[in-house]
Amino acid sequence: EIPPSPGPIKMRTSDLSKTTHEQRSQLLRRPVLKSEEMISKVKPIVDAVRQRGDAALLELTAKFDKAKMSSTVIFPPYAPETMQLDEEVRKAIDVAYANIRKFHEAQKSDEPLVVETMPGVVCTRFARPIARVGLYVPGGTAVLPSTALMLGIPAQVAGCKEIVLATPPRPDGSISPEVMYVAQLVGASAILKAGGAQAVAAMAYGTKTVPKVDKIFGPGNQWVTAAKMLVQNDTDALVSIDMPAGPSEVLVIADSTANPAFVAADLLSQAEHGIDSQVVLVSVDLSLEHLTAIEEEVDKQANALSRVDILRVSVAKSLIIKVKTVEEAFEFSNDYAPEHLILHLENASQRVQLVENAGSVFVGAFTPESCGDYASGTNHTLPTNGYARQFSGVNTLSFQKHITSQEITAVGLSALGPVVVTLADCEGLSAHANAVRVRLNEAAKSSV
Ligand code: NAD
DSSP states (O other): OOOOOOOOOOOEEEEGGGOOHHHHHHHHOOOOOOHHHHHHHHHHHHHHHHHHHHHHHHHHHHHHHOOOOSOSEEOSSOOGGGGOOOHHHHHHHHHHHHHHHHHHHHTOOOSOEEEEEETTEEEEEEEEEOSEEEEEOOOSSSOOHHHHHHHHHHHHHHTOSEEEEEEOOOTTSOOOHHHHHHHHHTTOSEEEEOOHHHHHHHHHHOOSSSOOOSEEEOOOOHHHHHHHHHHHTOTTTOOEESOOOOOOEEEEEEOTTOOHHHHHHHHHHHHTTOTTOEEEEEEESOOHHHHHHHHHHHHHHHHTSTTHHHHHHHHHTOEEEEESSHHHHHHHHHHHOOSEEEEEOTTHHHHGGGOOSOSEEEESTTOOHHHHHHTSSSOOOOOOTTGGGTOOOSOGGGGEEEEEEEEEOHHHHHHHHHHHHHHHHHHTOHHHHHHHHHHHHHHHHHHO
C-alpha cells in the first residue's frame, strides 16, 4: 500500500468548529480491526499446537520463521555467548532497566489493607503474584529488547515464579543478543523461541516442553493479538491476557508556545511505527504561520528519516484538528482516548488535571514520547484504539492479583449477623441465614 509518488508529506486538517456531530465521531474513530476474520484464521494454528504440541510448534516455526530447530525452549543458565553486546548498548539497557525497575517497584502493593468496618469485623486485602506468566516480545520485523524490559521488569518485581519469554527466532534458530540479555536480567525461567499465534497457543495450553502460563502479556501483530483473544475465551486454557492491542497512536496538543520542530518530531516518532499508526495534532488556536511551520517541519524531517516510505502513508492518514481553547482540545482528546498524549502547552503540568482518558502522558517541551518508550521508567505497553477509556497500561499490579479475607469475632457477629440474616431471608437463601443463626444461637446459649 506504499505509493511510489513523492510529494509533500502532509496531514489532513479539520476545523472542529465547522464539523457536524457525525463528522466529529468519524474523526474519533480508528480503522476497523477485523478481529473476527483474524480469529478464524488463527484458529487452525492454535488448534494444531493444542492438539499436537511440540511437533506442531516446530513445524509452524519452520514455516513462518524459516527456523528449523529440534527444540523451541531453552532454560537457564543461558549461555553467555548468546548475549554478547556492544558496550554502549549494554550500558543503555542497564540504565533503562534501573529506571523502569525503580518506578515499577514503587507500584508494588505489599502492605495488606486492613479495615475494621464494624467493631469485631475486620476486612483485609492482600496481593499475591500471578504464579506463571508469558511475555510475548515481537520479533518479526524488528528487535525489541525494550518490550522485553517493559514486560519482564514488572513480572520480576511482582515476584512471578515462572516467567516464560516468547519471541520469534531468527532463521538460524537464535534470539537477538539484546533480547537474550534482557531475558537474563529479568530472570526469565524459560525462553520460547517461537512467534505469532503458535507461541501464544503453546504458552496458553502448555506442551511437553513449553510451560503453561496463567496470563499472557505483550504486543504483537494481528496474528498474535487474535490468538490472545481466542485463548482467553477458551475455558480449557484458563488463561487471561493483558489487554486487546491495536496499532500504536499519539495525540499531541499544541498551543502558541509549542516549538514546531519538537511537535513535528513527536508526531513522526509515532508515525514511523507502521502504515497503520495513528497520529493526531490538536492545534489550540495556532496562527496560520505556526501551523505551516509545523507542517513544513513534518515534511522536512520525514524526508530525512530512515522510514520515510512508511511515514509517507501514515502521515497522509493523520489529522490536524483545529480548536479554539485548551478545554476544547482536552474534550476531544478525552473522547479519542489516545495511547500516548503529548502536551506542548504553556504551563503544561497544570493541564494534566484535564486528562480523563489516555494511556500515558508526556508533559512539556522536553518530554519526548521516546523517553517513555525506552528508559524513563514508565511502561510502554499501553491501551490503544480508545481502550484507554477502561484499561490501564501494563504495570506491576497487572502481574498480581488481590485476595480479600475477613475475620469476625463473636461480638462482631452479634452485631452483623442479624443484618445478614435479614438480607439472606429477603433473597430466599435460607442456608445462608442458617450459617449465621447456628452461631448466634450457640453464642446465646453460652452467654446464658
Ligand atoms: P510479531 O512477533 O508480532 O509477529 C511475527 C510472527 O507473526 C511470526 O513469527 C509468525 O508466526 C506470525 N505470522 C506472520 N505472518 C503470518 C501469516 N501469514 N500466517 C500466520 N502467522 C504469521 O512481529 P511483527 O510482525 O514485526 O509485529 C510486531 C507488532 O508489534 C507491530 O504491529 C508493532 O507495532 C507492535 N508493537 C507494539 C508495541 C507497543 O507497545 N504498542 C511495541 C512493540 C511492537
